[in-house]
Amino acid sequence: MKQRLQSSVIIAAITIASLYFGGTLLKAVLIFIGVYGSYEFIKIHKDKFNYLLFALMAAAVLCLLFLNQYHVVIMLFEIIILMSIGVFDDSESFADVSAVFLLSMMIGYALYYISYIQELNKWMIGYVVIISYMCDSFAYLIGIRFGKHKLNSKVSPKKTIEGSVGGWIFATIISFFWAMIFNFFGYPPVVFVVTSLLLPLASEIGDLSFSLVKRHYGVKDFSNLIPGHGGILDRLDSNIFCIILFGALLTLFIR
DSSP, X not given: OHHHHHHHHHHXXXXXXXXXXXXXXXXXHHHHHHHHHHHHHHHHHOSSOOHHHHHHHHHHHHHHHHOGGGHHHHHHHHHHHHXXXXXXXXXXXXXXXXXXXHHHHHHHHHHHHHHHHHHHOHHHHHHHHHHHHHHHHHHHHHHHHHOOSEEETTTEEEEEHHHHHHHHHHHHHHHHHXXXXXXXXXXXXXXXHHHHHHHHHHHHHHHHHHHHHHHHHTOSOSXXXXXXXXXXXXXXXXXXXXXXXXXXXXXXXXX
């Protein structure tokens, strides 16, 4: 417990500093997350580490971070290369290369939108992070106290319906008040009513999705990089879908 708490303090310090100051510090943190997150997934992907898949996945993630305006071209090139690997490498199946593509897109778009949202307003990215962590924290606390009905025992045996509903409610309320403190970041309040309702659901789906990935590959954690927490992807799981959805809404409907 002490080790987990110490790790949490360090993670919080790095997160707050990088999001507050942005710039080179944030880029460096995002690059590390992209490269190491790619390493974590390729490591659990097969018994034998595939350096070509790692290089391709890390490159796709970083290109989405820095060259997102060419995202369609990046996706097409990755699809062609991955399918070529599936065709000529008998050890890699269609399911294997498809998983690499899916995870690289999820991580890459999440990192891009972190940078995008932070540049718009550093307190707005705090709004998204709060949703993920409040949803996760209250789902855990309420699940322990009141949880009786399993949400999906095959994917995540400890999660309950009561915990998920409680996490969604508290995350919605807290995140909306956070937006109120900053006068809704200059947008109509209805925007944050909608996002405060939707993003906790995206956060929970993200958490379950990465649990599904770990179940599929038969691992408890993506790595042991962070004592008491697991790996980079274990810490980002609930954040990824939340960030992507919020960034997409800002891009498509608000800006």
